[in-house]
Amino acid sequence: MSPIERTLALLSATGLVSMSVTATVVHAQQKAAAEHTAAKPLPAPTPRLADGTVDLGGDGIWSQPWITDFGKQLVGGPNAKVPFLPWTKAMFDYNADNKVVYDPEGFCLPPGGPRMFGTPYPAQFIQQPKRIIVIFEGGAHVWREIHMDGRPLPKREDINPTYFGYSVGHWEGDTLVVEATGFNEKTWLNFNGTMHTDQLRTIEKFTRPTRDTLHYEATIIDPGAYSEPWTVAWDIPWTAGAELAEYICQENNQFLLKLKDDFGKPFFEDLPVEHLSPKP
Amino acid sequence: MLASRPSANRSIITVLKPIAALSGLLITLTLGTAAAQAGHPVKGSWSGYWGPSEAQKHRILMMLDWQNNEIVGTFNPGPSAVKVEKATLDVATWTLTLEAHMPTQSGGTARYVTTGKLENLGSWNNRRYSGTYEFGQERGTFIVALN
Numbered sequence: 001m002s003p004i005e006r007t008l009a010l011l012s013a014t015g016l017v018s019m020s021v022t023a024t025v026v027h028a029q030q031k032a033a034a035e036h037t038a039a040k041p042l043p044a045p046t047p048r049l050a051d052g053t054v055d056l057g058g059d060g061i062w063s064q065p066w067i068t069d070f071g072k073q074l075v076g077g078p079n080a081k082v083p084f085l086p087w088t089k090a091m092f093d094y095n096a097d098n099k100v101v102y103d104p105e106g107f108c109l110p111p112g113g114p115r116m117f118g119t120p121y122p123a124q125f126i127q128q129p130k131r132i133i134v135i136f137e138g139g140a141h142v143w144r145e146i147h148m149d150g151r152p153l154p155k156r157e158d159i160n161p162t163y164f165g166y167s168v169g170h171w172e173g174d175t176l177v178v179e180a181t182g183f184n185e186k187t188w189l190n191f192n193g194t195m196h197t198d199q200l201r202t203i204e205k206f207t208r209p210t211r212d213t214l215h216y217e218a219t220i221i222d223p224g225a226y227s228e229p230w231t232v233a234w235d236i237p238w239t240a241g242a243e244l245a246e247y248i249c250q251e252n253n254q255f256l257l258k259l260k261d262d263f264g265k266p267f268f269e270d271l272p273v274e275h276l277s278p279k280p
Numbered sequence: 281m282l283a284s285r286p287s288a289n290r291s292i293i294t295v296l297k298p299i300a301a302l303s304g305l306l307i308t309l310t311l312g313t314a315a316a317q318a319g320h321p322v323k324g325s326w327s328g329y330w331g332p333s334e335a336q337k338h339r340i341l342m343m344l345d346w347q348n349n350e351i352v353g354t355f356n357p358g359p360s361a362v363k364v365e366k367a368t369l370d371v372a373t374w375t376l377t378l379e380a381h382m383p384t385q386s387g388g389t390a391r392y393v394t395t396g397k398l399e400n401l402g403s404w405n406n407r408r409y410s411g412t413y414e415f416g417q418e419r420g421t422f423i424v425a426l427n
Contacts, residue, residue: 090371102402185319261403276328
């Protein structure tokens with residue numbers, strides 16, 4: 001074979017090998033893509049009511065899987081911080097030091113406000129044209145009513161303060177926007193001792209980008225406790241076909257029976273003021 | 281055997297009834313006072329005693345609130361109420377100082393200052409504020425608990 005014939009033969013062989021390799025790679029890629037598609041089907045679309053409104057309910061429940069730490073769900077990038085006032089920071093530190101034993105939720109009191117959606121108990125939306133009811137399995141078996149009839153949010157001074165406050169909502173496209181005020185001061189915003197005052201106002205946004213995801217966002221506005229508004233957000237997964245169960249926090253709450261205060265006394269030892277009286 | 285059962289049950293019920301009632305009362309009392317610390321820790325009504333000696337102690341009631349990011353309040357609310365003129369809280373040590381002008385026995389007023397520590401902050405019903413006070417030339421101690 002002449003040098004030219006040898007070169008032509010080599011080029012031909014290389015081309016064949018190359019074509020063969022290319023075909024193998026393409027085949028593998030197609031196979032992987034097919035397997036990927038088979039393993040991860042497209043998410044189910046957002047359910048809608050007959051009028052096209054996003055349906056936040058359905059046959060299933062929203063199952064927050066774990067206790068949500070608001071400090072780790074801040075919106076605003078890695079440098080975002082909870083804008084504590086000095087007293088709320090000091091109370092946060094105090095509660096951290098005592099392992100948050102005085103958390104009202106540990107007393108089976110309702111978590112209240114945004115914390116309810118960060119508590120690992122399922123929730124269900126019952127959606128009606130003029131109101132949305134959210135019922136919660138945990139947090140003392142509570143529910144929350146969101147008025148959707150266009151009424152304005154009352155002034156907080158005109159509202160009897162409650163654990164969940166007073167909520168009005170409206171739709172902005174596919175986002176349910178809920179504003180609430182009129183909260184009492186018997187709750188913490190977060191499990192780790194994040195205080196609030198009765199000046200608290202919240203703006204919550206609920207979206208359901210797919211059937212199986214509820215994106216929750218809450219802005220905390222409380223000038224009595226924080227120097228500026230701050231926002232937290234997280235996703236809550238959907239458990240299709242599941243139902244709320246009966247859960248009674250108060251039953252057999254041994255934690256409370258054993259709880260002692262900072263003086264080492266039983267927490268519920270209700271001493272009359274006379275015990276402070278000087279002994280004769 | 282069968283005939284004795286209702287009677288036995290009745291006696292068990294007789295024994296259990298007071299226990300159940302007592303338990304119910306205990307649970308009611310417990311849950312009735314079941315509350316943890318929340319909101320600003322000075323907020324609420326506080327009552328206790330103050331005086332220059334153990335033999336001379338007087339009752340005192342303080343109503344304190346957190347408004348517009350300031351501690352405000354009243355000593356002994358009612359006809360003889362005295363407004364808290366200045367309140368400062370050092371959260372690093374939980375030292376609270378309250379200043380007012382209290383009426384004196386001679387009909388005038390004298391500067392009244394309490395300085396003390398907030399303690400047992402997590403407790404709803406046994407939170408304390410205790411320390412020393414000045415009332416004109418008088419010095420003494422005080423102790424109040426959150427009601």
